[in-house]
Amino acid sequence: MIAALRGKDMAALEQLVEQFGEPMATLARSMLRDATEAQDVVEEALVKAYEAGPGFRGERGVRTWVLRITANLCRDRLRRRRFTAASLDGPVPVDDPGLRFDPVADWDEALDQRVLAARLDGAIARLPLDQREAVVLRHRLGMSYEDMCGALGVPLGTVKSRLARALTSLRRDMGRGMKEQTS
């Protein structure tokens, strides 16, 4: 794929969509909370990746690279939103047609996964931008710390501290929900 990217081969574009379309869409959707805008960002990121293909050095892998492009575009959009309209942040219902619910295996059946997942999604949406980004990359997309450094362009310590702060907020936010669920 790297050779195809560097040669600006259309086949590279197909592979990008096939292999990384889902994580790109998940990241954009989680950050922007708007299906139309997220789709627009994914397309723009793919265009940018295709056009920048010849300069791709392949240090951290294609996945990290395209997610970095996507994350940067999301940040631009969110920055622009501050000046153009009120924030669209808010909990997205699990049955939103743009979102897919993949149940976690081996889960306690006494706890309703869908309800908890929706609650967690709302709690993630309320995190500050940098922490939200870190949680989505780590826990929703399953990225390693090293890849997160590459995707976010920040040192390892920053990644870890953002995740730690995010987890503290999520624990607090989810605490009430868990009590309600188990009682």
Next chain:
Amino acid sequence: MKNRDDETGEPRWLELAAALRADPAPDTLARVRARLAARATGPTWVRWLARPITLAVSAALLVVSAFAGTALLTAGAAGADESSSVVSAVLGDDDSYGLSVDRDAAGPASPDSEDVSL
């Protein structure tokens, strides 16, 4: 119970973060191709203007023009001071009437200028 913290210290409910995923629209590839095609057929001069080197050259020219403009204005102001001092000398604002007069070497004042006693 699967909602307790695991060995990493992270709560089990955090696993549910991965339960929600999004997929790109099915026609994403076609739309990206259309975007690329639209870019390729756009006006050449627009693409030329958008090149980083063009933007850098424009910024450099702007800075040079600003410096040149400031220098010209400063020089103009200095010239204006010089010409206004010549005009004021000719008009006698400094009592020289355009001549270099050494007041100390001019000697005593003329009797005509002294008080007249009646």
